[in-house]
Amino acid sequence: MNGYPEYMRESLKKVAATRPKRLELAKKGLKNFLKPMTAEEREEVLSKYHPDYHKEARKKIRIGPNKGELLTSKVVDVLESHPRINPDEIELGEPDYDTDVLIIGGGGAGCMAAIWARMNGAKVVIATKLRLGDANSMMSQGGMQAAVNPHDSPTIHYLDAMGGGHFDNKPELVKVLTSEAPMITKFLMELGVMWDRTPDGHLQTKPGGGTSRRRLLSARDYTGAEIMRVLRDEVRNHPEDITVLEYLPAVELVLDDEGKCAGALLFHMETGEYVLVRAKTTIIATGGFGRLHIAGFPTTNHYGATMDGVVLAYRAGAKLLYMDSVQFHPTGAAYPPQILGFLITEKIRGFGGQPVNKDGELFVYPLEPRDVEASAFIRECAEGRGIKTPDGHVGIWLDSPIIELLNGPGTIEKAFPAMLRQYRRFGIDIREEPMLVYPTLHYQNGGIEINEWGETNVPNLLVAGEVSGGVHGRNRLMGNSILDYNVFGRRAGIRAAELAKKTKIGKLTLDHVRRYEEELREAGIKTKRVAPILLPEYRNLKILQKHRKEFDPFLPAGL
Amino acid sequence: MDTQIEEKLIPIYILSKKYYVPEGSTIITAMEYAGFKLKKGVGCREGFCGACASLYRLPGDYKLHGGLACQTVVQPEMQIVQIPFAPAEKKVYNIDELTPDIEPFKKYYPEVFRCVSCNTCTKICPQELEVMDYIQAVIRGDLELAVDLSFDCIMCGLCSVRCPAEMPQHLIAILARRLYGKYMMPRAEFLEKRIKEVEEGKFEEEFARFMSMSRDELKKLYYERDINFDIT
The missing domain is CATH 3.50.50.60 (FAD/NAD(P)-binding domain)
Structure with missing residues (x-):
């Protein structure tokens, strides 16, 4: 795995081409040219693009102290286990x-x-x-x-x-x-x-x-x-x-x-x-x-x-x-696939790193609160101004080379050794080239x-x-x-x-556990799920199902 | 979920058994593809926690390599074993009673002086740190250099497993950093003043005002607030 695929070169060139102009704006204070969103603008981008606002994002929980409330659907599934x-x-x-x-x-x-x-x-x-x-x-x-x-x-x-x-x-x-x-x-x-x-x-x-x-x-x-x-x-x-x-x-x-x-x-x-x-x-x-x-x-x-x-x-x-x-962090890695969803620190933007689209254009104030910033990234990609990856993901560029132009050469090595190392392992030098990013699940x-x-x-x-x-x-x-x-x-x-x-x-x-089981039964909840989950399931189940008539990773034998 | 590569399968050996796994997988995702549910030797999966240190060999190569399972891409015929835990004795000390010099190392980790400068630690470090150099800096009493060179240590302990002098480099390094951070970095003068201001209740009135505001009043105040990164 070495660097970005050839077809991304054209977009990378555009990012480099707009960099001098963006640098000038940053030096004069970016907020004077690219205003932070108003309350109404925030509401609009959140309601249209934040995953929490999707119609299947939430459902009613049927048991327990919050019974009847709308919670994140996956959370309800785990609690109703x-x-x-x-x-x-x-x-x-x-x-x-x-x-x-x-x-x-x-x-x-x-x-x-x-x-x-x-x-x-x-x-x-x-x-x-x-x-x-x-x-x-x-x-x-x-x-x-x-x-x-x-x-x-x-x-x-x-x-x-x-x-x-x-x-x-x-x-x-x-x-x-x-x-x-x-x-x-x-x-x-x-x-x-x-x-x-x-x-x-x-x-x-x-x-x-x-x-x-x-x-x-x-x-x-x-x-x-x-x-x-x-x-x-x-x-x-x-x-x-x-x-x-x-x-x-x-x-x-x-x-x-x-x-x-x-x-x-x-x-x-x-x-x-x-x-x-x-x-x-x-x-x-x-x-x-x-x-x-x-x-x-x-x-x-x-x-x-x-x-x-x-x-x-x-x-x-x-x-x-x-x-x-649910908090989605705006800048998760979108490429290379080995680090999909990994955290790209917000400090990159704190040091002047800029999110830009496939044409190298700034499209959002870089330091909005996370939900607003993430939603703006999702909007940019949904409207066709993102960059597709070979394995079907999409992202926008986070321009890191501009950091050294703003803060002096050597800044990235000094302030971002982990990021530099992370990308170097896959043949990308973030001092020379931007990172491809997309929102990633980050915080409860x-x-x-x-x-x-x-x-x-x-x-x-x-x-x-x-x-x-x-x-x-x-x-x-x-x-x-x-x-x-x-x-x-x-x-x-x-x-x-x-x-x-x-x-x-x-x-x-442990009577409270007995009562919980009763509540599940009374609410008519039928599920094989058990919780706490302890460890997530990433095994290749196809291999584990071989020679078995049935394999259920949730059952004790599945552990 | 970490990778979605469905390409060519390549052979690797996990605990001596041969498995075919997708090319481009990391050791972690390759093991999961092979059916392992990892209960140890796995942590943050992003290269920050040091839980997934692994050793491997490659065909035709006499070297024993080290790497983080979450960051190392598999190669054909690779033989892999995980080192989920590096046994090492962390010494117990009271940081408030130590001095930022060579003395604490003499007392708690005298084995540091057994270093034979073989550089095996540096070669195995998955973070590519100059481990031997920071150990030598400790021996010279140059804490500043030791701290700078060891700062990115994630404490996986592979160095300590390979060291012929049998010292726990990662534990020596954190003692150095704690001493440096506590005693040798510049004091933050305004911080003391700010803490005193809080204790004396300087902000109580404003807090009371903000906390008694309606949501709309607070919202108005928020959107009108001055954003200024030029001042400190």
């Missing part, structure tokens, strides 16, 4: 682990919660499906928003986040998010996170989609990896207080006879062993749902992003918020409803990070998810430790 276990076959005897705080999920939110729960006196168990740090947090590239400049402020950050979320965000959560951003910046710095600096030693800040100031802190384009590996290292510095259980996903929460959350049942995917953790408080930090491939989109997400936490919490009676809303905007301390309506069940709902309304801005998991991971950790001190656990039960 059977549990993986039959409670009658499970013996809730002596727990294998007895702890103050159980954290389900070992990504950014889980690690941050563990660190802060420990600092507040709790013994912690982290249970995670794959390895500690195997999470979307590791993959985030662009950065974290924090109002750390004199001409910016937490309130300007608040306004940007509310507008980006279409004013559906829970205001009290956004206030916490934006006010605590500077404190989080410092906390991470003191753990050793290497935030990028300007040559004179200040924190480097860049614009992001939907921000009105330069507010994006980064660590080259490995921002998520840098923070995640530091948090993971710090968690591992406290083996006496924090026990890490890897390759042990939770398959159900366990409640006590008063209805409090009292831990979880874990399942070893290779050996089939069940592991019971009894905990005074439980934090769900399992991340999002990218691997559901909603509306058939490829995804930027981690292999484990299968919405498990939402399923567990919903069965235990937790209310969901905005699970009708909604989730389990929380208050300012990460608490849910289920006693002693807390939630932090992408699996929560309310912080971002119906569209998250770039750089607010790293911030979210740090702010609310910390808060959930603190509150879980406090609650644990005054909690006495009663008799353990």
